[in-house]
Amino acid sequence: MTKNPDEGKSPKQLRDERERRIMDAIELKEPDRVPVMTPMGYFPAKYTGIPYSAAYYDYDAWYAACKKTLEDFQPDAIFPQGFTPGKALEMLGPRNMRWPGYGVDEYMGHQSIEIDYMKADEIDMYMKDPSDYMLRIFMSRASEISGGLANLPKLSDLGGGPMGIQMLAAALSEPSVAKTIRELQKVGREMKKWRSRQ
Template identity: 35%
Template structure:
């Protein structure tokens, strides 16, 4: 039977069902029958919410962030460098918090790999930031210059290889002096003469070291995922993507650069957004395939209410973002968009997607309004803020969650979740979120 042909002939809902089935039956041996039951119960609850049906109760999700470090009495830096400590902290977090979906430690990246690569996109504890700090931070810069759009549009791979990577991975700096790598003529000369260049020897050395280090880290991350699944905790880790506009505004051009481009070369920017879109789709779907989990995490940044006008959102942000979402939906994936800041003004626009095809996690958006506008079309969640968790009492948090459930939980299609991850807070505050889902979230 031709599987590919069969897949192409399926509707997006059918493809998604296939992916849900795979997600529900992971390739693990559950530690106990109870764990297996728990796994299916939790995940079914979550899947029903996505489909905007009524589960037995409101599902609850706590994005881990670097909280497990704080919770196990250690620092983020320790977890970034000591993979044994990472595993220990993660398993403790999973064991102690009864969530319906858990985050893999895959976002606590290896500090050693960053160091070997001389990675410049982030500062992290002990590397540009004080050692005891609880998060790494993005370093915004013009990693792509204003006059490099044509280079990107012509060949994004070449742009990455010879422009972006040499500027963001210090060890790859020699690649900037390379000639365009376009020889596919079957003769080995170009590649080999490149490899023979003494300037490139440190590059190979660093790549070798970094990949060996990465393998050690990856082994621990997948062991954590495996152990979590065996114990009955489904993982939310599928694919990841950025909205095309954010790819340029965050990664390539920065806030200043993108603002200038919107005025000085809007057409080039729009063209480049079209070029990057299919690439983002392909890599997100490939990652979801590999993980056996249809969720595609999309953090949203520079389309928030106060970043640009509605007109600019409609022109620069939404068209290619919607294209990305539709392609993911049509592949049976479930985009889980996490909208930082507030998205009140955008709700009417973003409604324009197939019913029950996506999940929206909001941070500061007015949840009553969100339910009002999106209540018939999309599953929503979020809004318990880091500031609340940091400064409030468990009683106040629980009461706030009760109100959220009352407003947003109506009729299903709702996930009780934080608006962002939290690096540290009274652990009882997170327990209060979970208790609220169990106590107030039961559908009758």
């Protein structure tokens, strides 16, 4: 039986060795062994026999599956499929994806849906003011609840001081904008429940 070369080493030693191994490979030096860097995707679910949907709906099961997978395989680096609360995603209604347990079987990977976020004639708008474009145009198209963002004025047009704040207050009270903000706040509160666990 082959001896585990990592046996008896402290977590710090293992981390330092892994970092050095990866840096050696990046710097085209010969590492002590070939570094293993892997995107995990939904493999922890498959490996441990749980539904892929756990990555969205069962934090404890997903965390346990990822932990077991990492302990058993001990890669040098990973690109994890993090936990994203499915309920918050459902509330958000992203137009560009479906995920295990929502629009896709619970044992299948997520599906990307191509949508035309940016029109060909909008590139100049984006280049001129990326923040405005992302907030009012791109994000307003991104989800089922974000359409009200399109009715915001350009923030750079509001000006400063009391008059600018009054104009912003008026813009935020516009019914479609106010509805979008309320819905986004609900999503944010749901996401915070899970972030506190990570």
